[in-house]
Amino acid sequence: MKKFGLSVIALVLSLAFANFASAAENAMVRIFHASPDAPAVDVYVNGDAVVEGAEFKDATDYLELPAGKHMVEIYPAGVMSNAVISTELEVMAGQAYTVAAINDLTNLELSVTTDTMMVEEGKTKVRVGHFSPDAPTVDVGLIGGDALFSGANFKDVTDYSELDAGTYDLEIRTTDGTQVLDLSGTTLNANTVYSVYAVNTASNLEVVVLTDATMMPSEMPQTGMGGTANSASSNLWVYALIGGVAITSIIGLRRFQKITNIVFIVTIFGVITACSNPVNDVIKTEVTQKEPVQISEKVEELQATVKDSSTSSFVPASAPVNPLKITIPSINVEAEIHPYGMDDTGRMAVPEDPEEVGWYKYGVTPGSAGNAVLAGHVDSKVGPAVFFYLKDLKTGDKIHITNANGEELVFEVKDSQKYSPEDAPMNEIFGPSETKSLNLITCTGYFDRSVGHYEERLVVFTELISEI
Secondary structure, X not given: OEEOOOHHHHHHHHHHOOOOOOHHHEEEEEEEEOOOOOOXXXXXXXXXXXXXXXXXXXXXXXXXXXXXXXXXXXXXXXXOXXXXXXXXXXXXXXXXXXXXEEOOHHHOEEEEEEEOOOOOOOEEEEEEEEOOOOOOOEEEEXXXXXXXXXXXXXXXXXXXXXXXXXXXXXXXXXXXXXXXXXXXXXXXXXXXXXXEEEEOOHHHOEEEEEEEEEOOOOEOOOOOOOOOOOOOOOHHHHHHHHHHHHHHHHHOHHXXXXXXXXXXXXXXXXXXHOOOOOOOOOOOOOOOEOOOOOOHHHHHHHHOOOOOHHHOOOOOOOOOOOEEEEEEHXXXXXXXXXXXXXXXXXXXXXXXXXXXXXXXXXXXXXXXXXXXXXXXXXEOOOOEOOOHHHHHOOOOOEEEEEEOOOOEEEEEEEEEEEEOHHHOOHHHHHOOOOOEEEEEEEEEEEXXXXXXXXXXXXXXXXXXXXXX
16 A cells, blocks of 8 residues: 655645634545556545545545535546546544545445544554455454454445454454455554555455554643743742842851852752643544446546556655654754653653653654654753753754664754643644654743643644655
């Protein structure tokens, strides 16, 4: 399977829907070409191209569409005339969908299913879709063991099943127990939601595995300890210094050194002891879809456009890279990266060491399609920490990520924003995306000593520009 890069198409899509300002008003839609003998196709939504040259087994990442009704049209690649499918699709805000072109060429149609983004921590969730036109009714289960999904007919997409994460020896088999496809060694990762589609013809059956979602934290990380904070309470020490000077002027020069030393010691003690206290329901909806357009009269025209899949111009998704080191030349940062999940409150966990950087391990790895996230402290209890100068990054600055094999990914700064923790757009920072993004998080703003943390978070948004 190939995930195809859609940066240009995504730009067209964003411009086409520029009047829709809030992501909360949008749905997430991905498109999957699952018709074994259909040619490469272009997909248009409301007259705008959102996918070009998609071949069999190609799948997009999730794209944003405004909630409501949309006209979806599918054409042979490069030929915007006589749509092979023209149908109306209704999507709901906050919901995710998979729109698959299925069946053989003469009966091409759309399958539209709603996807879940939620999974219990430590668990995995999976469903199966039967998209092989001539394959019989099948079960999916452990080899020689119980069925996980039973009686799946062509066009069926099962409900999700939540399992323990791990590696399973699975098989697709007919209802009488005859194995159709061996799926031994299937790994289902924790905190991840999958859709597994059986595609192609019965004699060439294969599976395409799509990741629907990975677990997002409920809150932004706490990445400051107050050692460089500029808060009202820190002004008390300024007043103490002024008072100390006044006292020495009254008592006299002889005792000046002794008293100011005492005030200095008290001031340093106050700074050192300042510290921090590091401490979903799926929307129900219905999909409205017109009857698929039958295209038998257009078969000869379409077959003339069929290309061998080896000629696809799309580049496969980058292999995951486990990050080990981050280097930011413009602000002189070089630090180790360690994986972190969530703390007991559901917040992204972060390193205790203020000079280390945490990678959110339940999300994507840097270099993969989606939003990879790194978090680091702005300060320790006594001074600046690893991401203290993150605020100085400018558009165009480079971020270098190195993996265990010594390979390097280079990201470019695109934007930076400040958010209060309760108002941060978690899906935009941690959720699925069609781009290969890396988002850096630290604290900023006023340090509230009464609760022990900063009142804002700084997020620097970057995108992959090269792999070395």
